[in-house]
Amino acid sequence: MTDSAQPAAAIEIRDLTKVYKGGKKALDSISLSIPRGQIYGLLGPNGAGKSTTINILAGLVNKTSGSARIWGFDIDANPRNAKNSIGIVPQEIVFDPFFTPLETLENQAGYYGVPRDRRRSMELLRAVHLQDKANAYARTLSGGMKRRLLVAKAMVHSPPILVLDEPTAGVDVQLRQQLWAYVRELNAMGVTIVLTTHYLEEAQQLCDRIGIINHGRVIADKTTRELLSMAQEKVVQVTVDRDIATAPEAPCFEKVERVDERTLTITYLKDRANAGQVLAAVQASGLAIVDVVTRDPDLEDVFLHLTADA
């Protein structure tokens, strides 16, 4: 596909609302634009509406109102092209237990009308480290193996967008890293990745951009770097040259804790003070500083701050 044939955004969601039968409003007019070529993290607490959003894109849940475009194709006006442009790994593992991984991928390729000579089932199984299980029954696979098979299944029609809903839930650390390595590889080849995860550290490391939803509303949609810079609290730990009887106080300290005889942990707010002022205040109290360690705020700080209910 030439560059000009590609849409500006991989996924464009406008005022999407979902009210489930029974009245639960899972999505309250969310709008998101997911740039192509990126790894985009959709984060939010349990029940925020992440899976609902993804399942609407997958055509598994009907929206109540609003619109969504996948690779430029409206999901109502052009459902077939929209579907062909996306591969989805759902949160729930569903399989026909009587097919082998190889058959599962071949069936899926058939479903998408991929001609036999363009199928690459074994290549996909190798990519997710399941080549040895190609002919085993799906019911004999472990949870982690099934999850990886679902990733391969989502890629059989070579979509430009891969969406993974909590792909690493219940997957051990080593396999999780293998999965992320594969996701990075796909992204390097140009596939736009959208993922939801509970592991904020992973999101921070993997994602170019992060959207946070809470109670069915978008509360942040920024580059990972911008999001991290929103954290207000910074922490500096100082070691001083003599035993501290009582922790010093200063207007620029938000919080100060005596960790041991010679160590203080001082929290300050980025927009009110800087590390230089904090250290100067320690010295002004008569202590000489022999060592300094700072901790950068992480996504968890920002996330907790943003999702804390008023």
Ligand code: ADP
């Ligand atoms: P997340 O994936 O962020 O944890 P979900 O999209 O699964 O959140 O759920 C959003 C809200 O919608 C939750 O309150 C959930 O209980 C509700 N919900 C999800 N699926 C259904 C359904 N099929 N019927 C009724 N309510 C649902």
Ligand code: MG
């Ligand atoms: Mg979910």
